[in-house]
Amino acid sequence: MRKRALSAFSVLLFAVAFSLPSSAEEAHRELGAHVHGHGTLNIAVEDNRVSLELEAPGMDIVGFEHAAKTDDQKARVDAANGILQRPLDIFVLPAAAGCTVTSADVKVEAEHHDHDDDHDHAKDEKASGHDHDHEGHNQFHATYELACTTAAQLANITFDYFKHFAGAQGLTVNVVTSKGQSKFEVSRDKPTLDLGGVL
Numbered sequence: 001m002r003k004r005a006l007s008a009f010s011v012l013l014f015a016v017a018f019s020l021p022s023s024a025e026e027a028h029r030e031l032g033a034h035v036h037g038h039g040t041l042n043i044a045v046e047d048n049r050v051s052l053e054l055e056a057p058g059m060d061i062v063g064f065e066h067a068a069k070t071d072d073q074k075a076r077v078d079a080a081n082g083i084l085q086r087p088l089d090i091f092v093l094p095a096a097a098g099c100t101v102t103s104a105d106v107k108v109e110a111e112h113h114d115h116d117d118d119h120d121h122a123k124d125e126k127a128s129g130h131d132h133d134h135e136g137h138n139q140f141h142a143t144y145e146l147a148c149t150t151a152a153q154l155a156n157i158t159f160d161y162f163k164h165f166a167g168a169q170g171l172t173v174n175v176v177t178s179k180g181q182s183k184f185e186v187s188r189d190k191p192t193l194d195l196g197g198v199l
């Protein structure tokens with residue numbers, strides 16, 4: 001319960017701090033859907049094993065969220081998949097931690113709506129003048145397992161993620177270790193996360 005309340009509070013803070021002008025985007029957020037420009041990275045550290053889970057809107061990664069149709073769109077998805085298969089290139093870890101990738105799984109997932117929702121959604125967007133692609137809100141979902149020699153040396157993470165993906169503006173980073181849970185925000189302007197104290 002406490003976690004849920006905190007999470008709702010931080011979403012509210014985010015909305016106030018950035019005061020996005022689009023009412024459609026706010027409605028989107030209330031429904032629990034993704035927010036363009038903003039993804040989530042979950043990190044779990046257990047002994048020398050590190051699990052990562054990234055969820056990011058298609059808009060952030062390839063600049064569109066419908067199924068790839070043109071050759072250019074297909075090439076962009078392939079290139080993004082190639083980069084996302086190499087988590088240590090996008091989430092750069094200290095060499096001293098000695099981490100290697102033991103598994104990487106990247107999927108594109110659709111956000112599902114039933115038909116009634118789709119109808120209301122379309123109407124709302126039309127009313128707000130928001131230019132949204134009605135075909136879907138695909139998002140990238142990647143999961144990784146790392147094996148490290150010394151996970152205690154994971155003092156920081158540099159998010160080259162923002163260099164690779166031009167549409168990405170921010171990530172909420174949830175870190176779970178034997179010491180507990182912590183929540184951070186990193187952004188294009190502040191792409192480094194200091195993990196001192198949470199490991």
Ligand SMILES: [Zn+2]
Binds near residue numbers: 034036057065137138
């Ligand atoms: Zn979307």
